[in-house]
Amino acid sequence: MPKTARRAAAAAVLAMAVAAALTACERQPVAAPAAGTVVTAIGDATSVPPPPAEREPVTQTVPVEVAITFPRTGSGQWMFTPGSDDVAGTQGRLMRYRIAIETDIDGVGPADFARQIRGILGDRRGWTAGGQWRLQHVGPDQPADFTIYLATPASRDKLCGGTADGYTSCRNGSNVVLNVARWAHAVPNYGAPLDVYRQYMVTHETGHRLGQGHELCPGPGKPAPVMEQQTLGLHGCVPNPWPFPNGRAYEGPPGEYDDPIPAGDS
Structure with a gap:
């Protein structure tokens, strides 16, 4: 075989080997949770910007809200996001959590969803404000005290x-467990923007993991305690997604209402 042909053949073999190694690395499985199969861990996309002379002018555009679509019955397979070194809170017991999204859900970027969850759980009005808890988002292969699922x-x-x-x-x-139908649509007549409802559902369900029980509305026109079942009814209160809305603990009387649960939706 001529020298040029041998070099070409060797280069082709090397390219195939590199491609195979990259593919294997991208598809390497992560630790499976008890709830179902893990497909892969999803991280933030990164790119190298071109040299300054080659950059094109940037046009500012208004962000477009992407529709969230999902089947009623999903596959039970999960995408986990990488964790973060950041710890929310300065004192108290450290609770580590993982974040997983069911693979059938479209319109929810895993990295953006993880940032939203970290932002909610790290908010100065959230559970870390009382000094009893610290919270950290960890990766799928790290020990965790609970897992936050966005599920069909x-x-x-x-x-x-x-x-x-x-x-x-x-x-x-x-x-x-966060029901994606609620994440996408909130509930009728909630009286607050979708982002507020999402803050409520994350804080409420995490509150249960931290040992909090249900509470009642303390009076007409007052903020609802975050542990009131606001999804089913406000009972005269107004929406509130935080346990420390003004830097102080805000609670209602313990108990729950006998509200009917609407029919499930997709």
Whole structure:
């Protein structure tokens, strides 16, 4: 074989080997949770900017809200996001949590979703404000005290156990389960923007994992305690997603209402 041909053949073999190694690295499985199969861990996309002379002018545009779509019954396979070195809170017991998204859910970027969860749980009005808890998002292969799942309605029912309703979110043991139908649509007549409802559902269900029980509305026109079941009704209170809304603990009387649960939706 001529020298030029041998070099070409060797280069081709090397390229195939590198490509195979990269593919294997990208598809390397991560530790599976008790709830189902893990497909892969999803990280932030990175890119190297071109040299300054080659950069094109940047046009500012208004962000477009991407529609969230999902089946009622998902596959039970999960994408986990990498963790963070940041710890929310300065004192108290450290609780580590993982974040998983069911693979059938479209319109929710895993990295952006993880940032939203960290932002909610790290908010100065959240559970770390009282000095009892610190919270840290960890990766799928690290020890964790609980896992936050964004699940399709049917997978919500499997993870939550008990009565299947396909509508609410829940906490079951170390599972903090966010129903994607609620994440996408909130609830009718909630009286606050979608972001506020999302803050509520994350803080409420995490509150259960931290040992908090349900509470009642303390009076008409007052903020709802975050541990009131605001998804099912406000009972004269106004929406509130925080346990420390003004830097001080805010609670209502212990108890819960006998509100009916709407039919599950997709």
